[in-house]
Structures are given as structure tokens and as C-alpha cells.
Amino acid sequence: MTNKYYIGLDLGGTKIATGITDTNGKLLATVKIPTQAQDGYEMVTRRMGDTIEEVMQKSGANASDIIAIGVCAPGAIDITNGIVRGSPNLKWHNVPLKKIIEERFHIPTYLDNDANIAGLGENRFGAGKGSKHMLYMTVSTGIGGGIILDGKIYRGATFGAGEIGHITINMNGPRCGCGNYGCVEALASGPAIARTAKEALINYPDSLLNSYPEITAKEVAEAARKGDQLSIEVINKAAGYIGATLANLVNTLNPDLIVIGGGVSQMGDLLLIPIRDEVRKRAIKSFSENLKIVPAELGGDVGVMGAIALAQCSGEV
Ligand SMILES: [Zn+2]
Structure with a gap:
């Protein structure tokens, strides 16, 4: 053969x-x-x-x-x-x-x-192996997602399901690329993290971020790791928005696992720990008790x- x-x-x-x-x-x-x-x-x-x-x-x-x-x-x-x-x-x-x-x-x-x-991919070969009801969220330039229910991709009526980056998380929030206001993507994506940090810099003249010629989410993470107060606050805020979004989804879909991937997720625990805290704080307790929130494994x-x-x-x- x-x-x-x-x-x-x-x-x-x-x-x-x-x-x-x-x-x-x-x-x-x-x-x-x-x-x-x-x-x-x-x-x-x-x-x-x-x-x-x-x-x-x-x-x-x-x-x-x-x-x-x-x-x-x-x-x-x-x-x-x-x-x-x-x-x-x-x-x-x-x-x-x-x-x-x-x-x-x-x-x-x-x-x-x-x-x-x-x-x-994460469900079959990566961090989600064995999970039947899995939510995948990617946080990078945008925020996107994939929903696996009963081991299958949930696609919706016109194959569009999973646009979790465009969940409204602040009714009066900034304009999003999709035209809506206050989507989680407009508040917690890589560019949103960089923008929030830059806007706040004026109130933090001693921030380490002032020493970078350019500020992206990567620099914010680097400064946060060195203990920069502004950077830590900005990341916690973004993690809060992501966590609140996920709590909505946990209450709606009752997944057993959430896998978080994308470039911004490479911040690791810096982002994951406050996300987990926010989900536990907001989601229905019996849903979040045994829920795991883990980083993606397959990378590129x-x-x-x-x-x-x-x-x-x-x-x-
Ligand atoms: Zn949007």
C-alpha cells in the first residue's frame, strides 16, 4: 500500500x-x-x-x-x-x-x-485537543474567533459566525473598522493597546514608553515587564475588555475551553492572568468553574x- x-x-x-x-x-x-x-x-x-x-x-x-x-x-x-x-x-x-x-x-x-x-487547527492538533466545546480567540491587529461546538465549527446562517471582535463592549466607545462603536477590537487589539498607551502618555511623563521611538503593543508589553505602571494599566484594561467579551460568550455558549492566539497573546501571563480574572468575575459561576483559558500552541x-x-x-x- x-x-x-x-x-x-x-x-x-x-x-x-x-x-x-x-x-x-x-x-x-x-x-x-x-x-x-x-x-x-x-x-x-x-x-x-x-x-x-x-x-x-x-x-x-x-x-x-x-x-x-x-x-x-x-x-x-x-x-x-x-x-x-x-x-x-x-x-x-x-x-x-x-x-x-x-x-x-x-x-x-x-x-x-x-x-x-x-x-x-488548535482543536485537532494544538491546545484544544480533546475539547468538544471550544472557543478560539485571536488577538492581533484585529480580534477574531472560531467557535467549535460539539466538535464542529459553528458557521451560522451565512458562514459568518465567530466575528467576536465586533462584540460591543462599550456603547460609547471608539469607532471600529467595521463601522460600529465600542467593539472589543477597537478597545483591545494590538493597535488599540498602542493607541491607548500613547493617549495616556501625557499623564505619565516618567513612563518607560517615552524612551521608545515607536510604540506598538510589543513595546507596551516590554515596558510592562520592566514594571512600567502605565503599560501595566493599559494591558490590564485591554485584558478587562477581552475578559468581559469572553464572559458574555461563556454565558452564551458554555464552552469547556478557551484558546487565545494571535500576536498580542504572545504577551503570555501578562495578558492571560487578568483575562482569567475578568472572566471569573463576570461569567456565571458554574460555567467558569471548570473552564480553562489557555494560550494557543501552534503558533505560525x-x-x-x-x-x-x-x-x-x-x-x-
Ligand atoms: Zn467592529
């Missing part, structure tokens, strides 16, 4: 990452190239296909040995037809991605959006591994 394989492809606004695994999910080869979205979708999809060929070559697999290909893409996805409906990052509109890949490789291909796929591989998980279950998740 010949070996069988799965391919997972993570299409991002800046990079394309593709991996190939055996049937146990062991990563055998990966390829990473820049997306160069400005070249248009025909060029980008051709280059995506080239990375698929490259991982097959690297691992010695033939196209006939690939059981399925999973693809995660940013934006609004029509899961049933495998079409990228709209992706602001890529400037794509109604791109039939599933069809394009299947026509080139004649391998069944499945598509879903990046936040769902990240949640699925989360998209590829999530896409592998999608391929493994033939998109039926």
Missing part, C-alpha cells in the same frame, strides 16, 4: 504557507512564499498551486497519493461552493478558489476562513494545520 497524504494551505495577506502531512497529521514538508496580492488573483492562485507542487516534491508524494487539500483564506467565504466572496486583505471578489485548485490538481479541495481554521503553523484538519474531514466539520 502506498502512503497517503493531506495538504494544507494557509493563504494570508502577506504570505502563503503550505504543508503536507501523513494521515496522522505529521508535518513532512512546508513551503512559505510571499503572497504578492497586488499581482491579482490569477497570479496568486497560480503561485499557490506551485507551493502545492513543491511540498509534494519535497516529501516524495504523487498527486494520486493526496487524499484532500484544505485551504484557509482571509475574508468572507462561501464554504459550500469554495468561493472567496470578498477579502479586503487580498482585494478579491468572488474568486472560485476551490474550482481553480481542483482543475489543476484533480484532488478534492475544501475552503474555510482563517479564523475558523485556526480554531479547528496554525493555518496550515487547521487546513490539514479541514482536509482530513473532507470539509465536513
